[in-house]
């Protein structure tokens with residue numbers, strides 16, 4: 626294949642439920658296939674009408690002026706055939722069961738998949754992969770909060786994955802990988818920044834100073850929202866219960882200090898926070914009133 630830079634960007638060719646079961650069947654049977662894709666020891670018999678419309682890389686390869694268009698064969702070198710298979714399956718069926726956050730997949734594999742999909746230039750799939758990375762990290766952050774905000778329960782494989790993602794998001798030249806940054810910063814914030822109190826994690830942050838800076842920015846702005854009392858104090862604790870629904874929860878995506886009157890007329894600052902449910906409802910209302 627020639628330079629990917631020559632591939633023309635175009636809007637997502639398909640959205641939502643336009644995947645058809647018959648397309649999945651075409652992939653399985655290979656019937657009426659008119660092109661071949663090879664990666665490593667894997668070969669797929671595919672259909673121009675399906676893959677070229679949904680993937681600019683294949684469109685360029687099979688409908689362009691390259692020899693691949695004449696031969697009807699594209700070889701993808703240096704990529705993992707498993708990941709190529711995932712992308713092809715998604716192009717045909719929209720299926721993500723092998724790599725979504727429910728599958729138990731690690732963040733580093735999703736980052737590798739993101740890199741491949743960036744190469745194949747499938748914007749819609751990139752967005753989906755980022756949302757799966759968010760889900761995996763959100764689950765880990767919930768576990769940290771449930772463990773009394775103690776990040777020391779994060780296991781080495783998870784941290785290796787996390788910093789692999791961080792290295793890709795911050796140290797790769799291409800701006801395409803900036804999309805991976807937000808989930809990483811969100812993760813630090815969703816642990817109520819307790820990851821920053823863990824010396825070994827802090828040490829590893831030195832490998833990606835950009836992430837350290839972004840976490841610091843989030844830390845001092847508390848997500849960019851001055852809290853309801855105008856305080857921007859750094860809060861690394863979670864409250865005992867949600868300030869809105871009054872229920873005891875094990876996850877608080879948003880916390881702040883509230884100026885309260887005590888029964889004896891004195892004033893003090895109390896740590897309060899929204900649980901996930903109330904925070905989402907709050908964001909919805911804010912969106913509606915805008």
Ligand SMILES: [Zn+2]
Pocket residue numbers: 867868869870871872899900901902903904
């Ligand atoms: Zn609540």
